[in-house]
Amino acid sequence: MTTVVRVWRSGWTQAAVAVLALFLAMVLVWWRGPDWGSVFDAFRFVIWSWIVLAFLLNVVSTLFRAYSWRMTISQALPSEQQPRLADVLSAFGVGLLANTVVPGRLGELARVATLRRHLPDAPAGTSATLVGTVFAHRLFDLVPATILVVWVLLTAEVPHWAVVAFGIGALVGFALFTIAWLGARRHHRTVMREGVGSVRELLVMARQGLSVLNAPLPLAGAILLQCCGWLLQLLAVYATMQAFGIDAPLPAAGLVLVLMNVATIVPLWPGNIGLVQAAVALPLRNYGVPYATGFAYGLALQAIEIACGVGLGLIALAREGVSFAVLRRMQEDEDSAENAVEGVADMIEELEHDREHELEAARESAPVPR
Secondary structure, three states, X not given: OHXXXXXXXXXXXXXXXXXXXXXXXXXXXXXXXXXXXXXXXHHHOOOHHHHHHHHHHHHHHHHHHHHHHHHHHHHHOOHHHOOOHHHHHHHHHHHHHHHHHOOOOHHHHHHHHHHHOOOOOOOOOHHHXXXXXXXXXXXXXXXXXHHXXXXXXHXXXXXXXXXXXXXXXXXXXXXXXXXXXXXXXXXXXXXXXXXXXXXXXXXXXXXXXXXXXHOHHHHHHHHHHHHHHXXXXXXXXXXXXXXXXXXOOHHHHXXXXXXXXXXXXXXXXXXXXXXXXXXXHXXXXXXXXXXXXXXXXXXXXXXXXXXXXXXXXXXXXXXXXXXXXXXXXXXXXXXXXXXXXXXXXXXXXXHXXXXXXXXXXXXXXXXXXX
């Protein structure tokens, strides 16, 4: 059993499995997919100014979400340890890039590790607190997601197969939010060392990251910012509809946004390419949109989302002074760690090592003064 686990944790094994899964998915999509000639023709008539607008709306949506995370952090850390907004945005960008290009939950821990580097004087236990803020921040998505689902159910032409998935997702989401709220109410400020291995002790420290759940005004502000982020993303989906000449109302864009999120919950293969496009194209047939056009539209939506994550992430990596290759090494450290805090500590070491390597390379390449 140990040998199997060791083989699976190998980067080469995971890369081979990912490539094989992606290859099989592409073969299946090509074989059972739409009329590809019609898909390519759909791109010939795209109005690219709408695509640019959709991309910019996604960027602003990301900034709203990042600021929501900053409000969450402000309630969890003492005033003298508050990170700068630029550092929060940079860490959020690194997390976006990691979630886009590396499988698993690396993005959440990568943004914690990146931000933790900018808080060198913070006491032990800060990493666990930041992990708690990430958990709380992700929980805030449940509010706009629930509003969106209810609005879509009331106004859009929802396929019968999607209604059950909406209900199950809503129940699970509210259960998680309730558990987090009760955990925050039991919160206390016992500080423990960052490398602790006990899951129970980790949860005790992470409750400090959920402090915003006990502060009504900051909680409302963080959730409002998340709602604004979702609204801008909805408008981006609608703008992309205009780019493809899809004459469908705004509730149809809401339906597409919901189904895109449902289709990416479980990563069956990299990006779930093909599955996402089918989830977008099938319900749009009720609005008179040809399946091939809907499939091309789904490809454009996913490309815009990936471009936003990669673009902002590369800017953040440049600001942090680390290379793209460090994300892969960070994933190996996270896979080998026993808990989230240990994984963050290993990631911080990788970031610092890469930063030192870059500085040393820059010094060696600098011209020698005569």
